[in-house]
Amino acid sequence: MAARSLSALPISPSNPQPIPRSAPDSSVSLAWNRRPSCPASSFNGRRLSAVPLRSRRLVRGFNSAVATVLLSLPTGKPERASADNLPKWSARAIKSFAMAELEARKLKYPNTGTEALVMGILVEGTSLAAKFLRANGITLFKVREETVNLLGKSDMYFFSPEHPPLTEQAQRALDWAVDVKLKSGKSGEITTTHLLLGIWSEKESAGHKILSSLGFTDEKAEELAKSMDKDVIMSHK
Numbered sequence: 273m274a275a276r277s278l279s280a281l282p283i284s285p286s287n288p289q290p291i292p293r294s295a296p297d298s299s300v301s302l303a304w305n306r307r308p309s310c311p312a313s314s315f316n317g318r319r320l321s322a323v324p325l326r327s328r329r330l331v332r333g334f335n336s337a338v339a340t341v342l343l344s345l346p347t348g349k350p351e352r353a354s355a356d357n358l359p360k361w362s363a364r365a366i367k368s369f370a371m372a373e374l375e376a377r378k379l380k381y382p383n384t385g386t387e388a389l390v391m392g393i394l395v396e397g398t399s400l401a402a403k404f405l406r407a408n409g410i411t412l413f414k415v416r417e418e419t420v421n422l423l424g425k426s427d428m429y430f431f432s433p434e435h436p437p438l439t440e441q442a443q444r445a446l447d448w449a450v451d452v453k454l455k456s457g458k459s460g461e462i463t464t465t466h467l468l469l470g471i472w473s474e475k476e477s478a479g480h481k482i483l484s485s486l487g488f489t490d491e492k493a494e495e496l497a498k499s500m501d502k503d504v505i506m507s508h509k
Contacts, residue, residue: 344358344360344361345361345365345366345369345446346438346443346446347443347446347447347450348440348443348444348446348447349447352450358450358454359450359453359454359459359460359461359462360461360462361461361462362461362462362463362464364396364398364399364463364464365399365461365462365463365464365466365467367396368389368392368393368395368396368399368402368464368467369389369392369467370392371391371392371393371395371396372384372388372389372391372392372393372395373388373392373435373436374392374395375388375391375392375395375416376388376432376436377432377434377436379416379419379420379425379426380425380426380427380428380430380431380432381423381426381432381436382426382430382432382433382436383436383437383438383439383442384435384436384437384438384439384442385423385438385439385441385442385477385478385479386439386441386442386445386471386474386477386478386479386480387415387418387419387422387423387477387478387479387482388419388436388442389442389445389467389471389479390405390415390468390471390479390482390483391412391415391416391419393405393464393467393468394406394410394411394412394415395412396464399463399464399465400463400464400465400496400499400502401463401464401465401467401468401496402464404465404492404496405468405488408487408488408492409486409487410483410486410487410488414486415482415486418482418485418486419478419482422478422481422482423478439477441474441476441477441478441479442471442477442479444470444473444474445467445470445471445473445474445477445479446467446470447470448469448470448473448474449462449466449467449469449470450462450466452466452469452470452500453466456500456501458501460501463500463501463502465496465497465499465500465501465502466500468496469493469496469497469500471483472488472493
């Protein structure tokens with residue numbers, strides 16, 4: 273009986289084969305970290321970390337990708353994509369754009385339109401453009417309500433992409449902002465005010481119609497244009 277029990281045990285070969293180092297992307301590597309200063313999930317000063325191999329390969333390119341995103345927004349003019357002498361977008365304008373994408377996803381819209389750009393400016397909230405809109409009674413709640421009234425609700429089973437692509441009108445609004453900054457000949461960044469006035473320049477866009485219905489006029493646009501470059505101050509703080 274004892275002999276049978278012993279024979280059932282696995283016997284390791286005398287010359288074990290080395291484990292290959294390469295593995296598919298879906299594999300997970302396990303490593304011990306003996307530094308006792310590691311935060312949570314430590315046991316006797318050790319932590320077991322599971323990191324997909326694919327993630328390791330992407331880490332090196334991550335910082336450069338972030339730097340690119342923080343300095344530019346999409347352009348509809350290919351010749352500008354690699355131009356180094358173009359003015360940069362302000363931090364507030366870039367955050368407004370990111371919030372616009374989020375608002376489009378909340379409403380389950382397939383694209384980021386001019387109406388979403390207006391909402392993004394209001395969500396960011398700290399720019400002169402956002403403060404000007406609120407001072408004139410144009411709030412995020414009102415814009416969101418007008419957007420649904422104008423464009424309707426999306427199918428409840430539809431899911432927007434992670435980065436809903438810009439509509440043609442929204443892209444033209446961004447390019448308008450860059451054009452105006454270049455024509456001014458002034459140094460500094462492209463501000464959220466440039467972005468808002470770019471939306472207003474698209475007369476047939478949803479963003480223009482919503483702003484107009486809430487009391488925004490050409491006169492107010494001209495008033496706002498006087499402070500177009502002032503948003504540069506402390507835009508990265």
